[in-house]
Amino acid sequence: MKTEVLLARFKMMLLMRRFDETVDRLYAAGKLYGTIHLYIGQEAIGAGICGELQHGDVIASTHRGHGHNVAMGSDPGAMMAELLGRVTGLCHGFGGSMHIADQKLGNLGANGIVGGGVPLATGAALSFKIRELPYVAVSFMGDGAPNEGCVHESLNIAAIWKLPIVFVIENNQYGMSAPVKDTYAIERLSERAVAYGMPGESIDGQDIFKVVEAARRAIDRARSGGGPTLLEMITYRYKGHSRNDPARYRPAGELDAWKARDPIEIVRARLLQDGASEARLAEITAEAEAAITAAVAFGEAGPFPDPKDVLPKVYA
Amino acid sequence: MIQTTTAETLFGKALNWTIATAMETDPNVFIIGEDIGQFGGAFGITKGLVEKFGKPRVLDTPISEAGLVGVGVGAAMMGMRPIVEIQFSDFLVNAMDQIVNQAAKVHFMFGGNVNVPIVIRTPFGGGVGLAAQHSQSLEAWFYHVPGLKVVAPSTPDDARGLLFASIDDPNPVIFFEHKLLYSVKGPMHESIERIPLGKAVVRRPGKDATVVSYSFAMHKTLEAAEKLAASGIDLEVIDLRTLYPLDIGTVIASVERTGRLAVSHEAVVRGGIGGDIIAQVCGSKAFSKLKGPVLRIGAKESPVPYSPPLESYVLPSVEHIESELRAWLK
Numbered sequence: 001m002k003t004e005v006l007l008a009r010f011k012m013m014l015l016m017r018r019f020d021e022t023v024d025r026l027y028a029a030g031k032l033y034g035t036i037h038l039y040i041g042q043e044a045i046g047a048g049i050c051g052e053l054q055h056g057d058v059i060a061s062t063h064r065g066h067g068h069n070v071a072m073g074s075d076p077g078a079m080m081a082e083l084l085g086r087v088t089g090l091c092h093g094f095g096g097s098m099h100i101a102d103q104k105l106g107n108l109g110a111n112g113i114v115g116g117g118v119p120l121a122t123g124a125a126l127s128f129k130i131r132e133l134p135y136v137a138v139s140f141m142g143d144g145a146p147n148e149g150c151v152h153e154s155l156n157i158a159a160i161w162k163l164p165i166v167f168v169i170e171n172n173q174y175g176m177s178a179p180v181k182d183t184y185a186i187e188r189l190s191e192r193a194v195a196y197g198m199p200g201e202s203i204d205g206q207d208i209f210k211v212v213e214a215a216r217r218a219i220d221r222a223r224s225g226g227g228p229t230l231l232e233m234i235t236y237r238y239k240g241h242s243r244n245d246p247a248r249y250r251p252a253g254e255l256d257a258w259k260a261r262d263p264i265e266i267v268r269a270r271l272l273q274d275g276a277s278e279a280r281l282a283e284i285t286a287e288a289e290a291a292i293t294a295a296v297a298f299g300e301a302g303p304f305p306d307p308k309d310v311l312p313k314v315y316a
Numbered sequence: 317m318i319q320t321t322t323a324e325t326l327f328g329k330a331l332n333w334t335i336a337t338a339m340e341t342d343p344n345v346f347i348i349g350e351d352i353g354q355f356g357g358a359f360g361i362t363k364g365l366v367e368k369f370g371k372p373r374v375l376d377t378p379i380s381e382a383g384l385v386g387v388g389v390g391a392a393m394m395g396m397r398p399i400v401e402i403q404f405s406d407f408l409v410n411a412m413d414q415i416v417n418q419a420a421k422v423h424f425m426f427g428g429n430v431n432v433p434i435v436i437r438t439p440f441g442g443g444v445g446l447a448a449q450h451s452q453s454l455e456a457w458f459y460h461v462p463g464l465k466v467v468a469p470s471t472p473d474d475a476r477g478l479l480f481a482s483i484d485d486p487n488p489v490i491f492f493e494h495k496l497l498y499s500v501k502g503p504m505h506e507s508i509e510r511i512p513l514g515k516a517v518v519r520r521p522g523k524d525a526t527v528v529s530y531s532f533a534m535h536k537t538l539e540a541a542e543k544l545a546a547s548g549i550d551l552e553v554i555d556l557r558t559l560y561p562l563d564i565g566t567v568i569a570s571v572e573r574t575g576r577l578a579v580s581h582e583a584v585v586r587g588g589i590g591g592d593i594i595a596q597v598c599g600s601k602a603f604s605k606l607k608g609p610v611l612r613i614g615a616k617e618s619p620v621p622y623s624p625p626l627e628s629y630v631l632p633s634v635e636h637i638e639s640e641l642r643a644w645l646k
């Protein structure tokens with residue numbers, strides 16, 4: 001990766017991290033409603049994969065969708081407004097955290113149903129095939145999703161029709177409180193690819209360089225008519241599953257061990273090694289922080305939506 | 317506009333003609349389902365389409381209802397107009413998440429930024445010996461979900477006009493086709509003219525009572541009404557055609573004239589659409605015109621059994637509808 005590109009990814013990851021850290025604080029302060037599923041710790045995956053996509057490509061996201069949304073280029077202000085339930089939000093306050101989406105930028109949306117977005121991404125890939133368009137769909141899912149029936153059905157359909165799609169499992173080690181080892185009899189989740197007749201790879205999801213390499217292979221394969229790939233990204237969520245989960249089920253020391261390989265720090269170290277100055281990195285960090293501060297201000301300034309707009313939105 | 321009336325067309329053929337015409341007119345329309353290609357679908361509705369349009373637009377899927385409905389929803393979000401065939405409506409249950417939590421919610425929860433113009437066509441109902449898992453009438457489940465439209469035509473021409481309108485509609489539509497309708501004949505206009513969703517039709521004008529029905533039960537109800545006419549009872553029979561949006565206005569206007577209201581469907585009475593129609597009429601200005609109790613006719617509260625006498629006992633027959641109406645009007 002060229003230094004300029006890597007600097008852009010670094011900034012993207014910082015935006016993801018600061019956005020979710022800020023969301024966490026706003027919740028703690030009682031300023032946000034509902035629940036949240038934070039992406040903190042998984043930034044290399046969203047940034048590494050979405051950064052490789054081209055205009056026209058699409059993604060479908062998961063419960064944990066803030067990071068993907070930032071990675072697809074959404075305005076953090078409109079995202080924050082959505083979480084704050086304002087009409088200025090990306091979904092005009094109708095969706096909130098779990099349904100954050102930006103279809104204009106190719107994000108079909110976060111999904112409140114585990115695995116629910118996987119068929120949707122597969123359908124988007126089918127539309128590219130029928131229309132003979134050179135685009136690719138990426139279907140993000142957590143480690144809980146591959147045990148859902150519709151995910152199996154979608155992988156099979158994508159494989160038999162050689163659809164232009166990349167299935168990405170973000171294995172952050174827990175499906176809510178259930179450790180992956182208790183919900184799978186296999187060691188690596190990418191082993192399931194064998195059953196569908198598609199390539200499968202398990203990748204260190206903390207390391208954006210490894211993520212990008214795998215993403216390029218899979219995206220190229222999809223774009224050139226080679227069909228789908230299943231990528232398992234091995235990662236860790238620093239926070240609990242959702243708002244009210246202090247994650248007491250995790251063994252002592254586990255979080256610190258993962259933090260020692262923090263995805264943002266890996267990028268920072270590489271940038272310094274490549275000759276970027278501390279001053280430049282500090283500048284980018286300050287820009288990201290300013291962007292999130294502005295996002296909160298934009299979000300809080302927005303008016304709440306008018307209840308009279310609810311019923312007219314039930315049908316198109 | 318081409319407007320020729322063919323003498324008699326089968327309901328099933330009308331659907332086939334409509335799908336083919338829609339696919340010819342709009343490259344965004346495609347059809348996806350189990351055994352719909354060379355086999356032509358379990359009920360033969362898609363015969364000849366794969367030969368005419370080729371595999372990328374007539375997609376035979378693995379047995380994967382959740383997957384294929386979801387794939388349709390995703391394609392619809394990209395601006396295509398998928399027609400999904402679910403081989404038996406009982407299997408809609410396998411795809412419930414994709415229908416209820418995805419298709420019905422996408423437009424709303426994303427703030428109106430994206431539409432889901434999908435049509436899910438599916439045979440439903442009993443009367444052909446397919447027993448409990450292949451004979452249900454689950455339309456009330458879908459009627460209950462904001463974000464879905466529910467259509468249930470009873471004639472070949474309505475099947476044509478309503479299917480065109482369903483394909484055009486920017487919302488997800490569940491299109492129910494009673495299995496016994498496929499061999500019902502009637503006139504069909506070879507026309508691309510749409511029948512708007514949400515418009516009921518009076519099939520038989522009458523003055524003594526209003527009977528509301530739809531789909532194949534409408535034919536049974538009409539037959540029962542003709543039998544009662546011989547005994548001097550003059551019933552008005554309304555065919556809803558679309559269940560949601562529900563044309564309650566036509567029902568209310570009729571009840572205001574007749575002063576009596578019955579509903580007649582094949583679905584189990586409990587929790588059915590008939591109960592909702594009655595509630596809406598009772599909540600309207602027509603309530604004061606009611607001269608007596610209302611009546612619900614439907615299946616017994618049982619799964620559909622296999623053996624012919626058992627199946628006939630559970631499902632409302634013409635004779636059953638006739639006797640219920642006669643007793644009610646006595």
